[in-house]
Amino acid sequence: LYSTASASPVPIPSCQQVPFLSQKDNTHIMAKPGILGRSSSVPRSNEGMRIIFSAVVGIMLGYLFGISFPTVNITKLHFPSSIISYIEDRNSGITTQTLLNHAWTSAANHKKNNSASNPDEIPKIYVPTNPKGAERLPPGIVVSETDLYLRRLWGEPSEDLTSQPRYLVTFTVGYSQKANIDAVVKKFSENFTIMLFHYDGRTTEWDEFEWSKRAIHVSVRKQTKWWYAKRFLHPDVVARYDYIFIWDEDLGVEHFNAEAYIKLVRKHGLEISQPGLEPDRGLTWQMTKRIGDQEVHKFVEIMATVFSRDAWRCVWHMIQNDLVHGWGLDFALRKCVEPAHEKIGVVDSQWIIHQVIPSLGNQGKAENGKAPWEGVRERCRKEWGMFQTRLADAEKAYYLEHGITPPNSTGA
Incomplete structure (x- = not known):
């Protein structure tokens, strides 16, 4: 540097050569032209930092324009800490971190858009029409229904089934009724799957009967047939069967033939049915007693009910988890078929x-x-009232929700 006051160069002393000066002396020296030459470096330094800042901003803007190239990675950009600190000091309200975050977000969004349009990327499967919970599976692998057919543990799966029964019959049994159940089962052909629900826990003793070795046994102590049916006869489990028989254990079948019964049910289009009951034996409802000169008449109870596949799907949903005896259910079966007076009936000739x-x-x-039996009967009656109340409340709530005056209502 040279002083403007002299044509000859004047050397500027180094920091080590400048003695300590008072504020007064320092002011005097700074006023001299030779010293003013050194103070001019401050604005030049500021101008240099502005250039650096402009360069950084330019780099970042260039990066934002150039993110279309997939090889660019925001995490690989590094800036000297001194520059970052200066930028943060110079920018009011906009820090380097904010700018970097914006750049990162833009890059991530662009990468996501590129991935969506990348033909080489395998798209994820989502099929909303699949069963609930299986939307991520390809439809070709979804098996929404099953069956009760017994299969081998060896050989080719395609060769497991020598027959596929079209009907299912279930009995809720205790071992003391084995003789009666044996007689009943023999009335059903090999076109029926036999299923026993054991309320007394005794199952292996039934293997004295050859048919028992092919039957399905479910053992849970002290439960009723509707408890079993709700838990083990889900409509998707029994969907392969055209008709499902849900019977008690104390039925005499001397005058009953299962195949002939099915033919009559099909002939008359019955979705819910039962065999007629001998009027001179046992306790029966008048409406379910057999009428001798007819093939069928209308109404059933729950003692020996037979459901079509579609009717059972509806009835299964109506069975309450806690109302295990099913009393009152027979009066509500009409809600599952239309018209009920044509689709529900008693088969008198069987x-x-x-x-x-x-x-x-x-x-x-x-x-x-x-x-013990008195407590059971008391529970049955209590469940009947509870079921009627629940059904009435559910229907009323539905009509009110849809702005409809409930049937049998005065509108008050």
């Missing part, structure tokens, strides 16, 4: 006998001086 054996009643518990 009749059975209700033997009235209170075997399940004996599975109750004696309380307050009452016999």
